[in-house]
Amino acid sequence: MARGALPQAIKDFERGLALLKALPSGAKRDALELQTLGPLGMAYIAVRGYAAPEVGPVFVRARQLSERIGQPPQVFAVFWGNFVWHAARGDGFSMDLAREAIGLAERFDDPGIWMEALFLLGATLFYRGNFVGANVQFEKALSLYDDRERARLWASRLGQDAGIGHRCHLMLALWYLGYPEQALRASREMQNLAHSIGHPFSLAYAQHHTTWLYHQLRLPAETKAASEEGIQTATEQGFAMFHATETLFRAAGVLLDRRPGEALPLLTRALEAYRAIGAGVWLPCFLGILGDAHIQAGRPDDAREALMRAWPLPRGAMSFVKRPNCCASTANLRCSGRIRRGLRTGSVRRLEPRSTS
DSSP, rough: OOOOOOHHHHHHHHHHHHHTSSSOOSHHHHHHHHHHHHHHHHHHHHOOOTTTTTTHHHHHHHHHHHHHHHOOHHHHHHHHHHHHHHHTTTTTOOHHHHHHHHHHHHHHHOOEEEEEEEEHHHHHHHHOHHHHHHHHHHHHHHHHHHOOHHHHHHHHHHHSOOOHHHHHHHHHHHHHHTTTTHHHHHHHHHHHHHHHTOOHHHHHHHHHHHHHHHTTTHHHHHHHHHHHHHHHHHHTTHHHHHHHHHHHHHHHHHHHHOOHHHHHHHHHHHHHHHHTTOOOOOOOHHHHHHHHHHHTTTTTTHHHHHHHHTTOOOOTTSSSHHOOOOHHHHHHHHHHHHHHHHHHHTSOOOOOOOOOO
């Protein structure tokens, strides 16, 4: 899609909603409103991010309409939009909602809905730390429902390709389960698919998760290269959320090279951008990285402040996947503090370089 097409689509949908207010109330107006709200919500997600404040009210109203007059694809698409908005804001990944998604798939018995519902269940298990259970859902979906033509159809309804979504989280679950080689192999396959389908948002989604994997693998060059590709796609397409997250991972890659002075300004700016779009689910991870940057820079008080900003977040925002970043950063901070105190009191001896003579 050409740069500027989505913002223009948003303007057109908003104008259409305004015109609908002049029509008399009734089933016809409700049907037209529902037809407009779904695409508007997906366009908001692409341009402003899953958690943007504009997204929620659109899907709340769309759900009210879909429950009365919606066809199965509309009912599920609206449910999906509500699900991802709450999850991205940091409200948590609800097993009750994930089960409701499976209930809709069973009710409508549509293979496209099954593919999407299994993704919501798998993502919920993944973010709650059940990587084995998550992989069961991803593998089931990819083996039973991964049809390219059907994936394109549902990508037009939901704004992203479910085959890419399943593969992104499958590769990350493999990493968390201790299979880095398999994760990298799955990543390469996923990237090839993402580049072949001609869907910019799905490509940006794939690039985001690829950068996440490289950062987890502590590969600085690969993290920086992948983040730069993601920044380029996000800039060209106007994807605000992915621009923020890829910039944060770019800084994280610089930090892996132990260059905190260069990383800190990037982190600060990107965190501001990330918060501005209402996102919360990734904050523990990014605040943990910020804490590490301050530790490397020798600024323990600033590190402590960053980490304390992460811990009070609502429980749903502190997903099990993101908690290790904060835990590790907090441990690093405590360790560095003990070493400094030990050097002052003499309980820890500073190692001097050996003489070569």
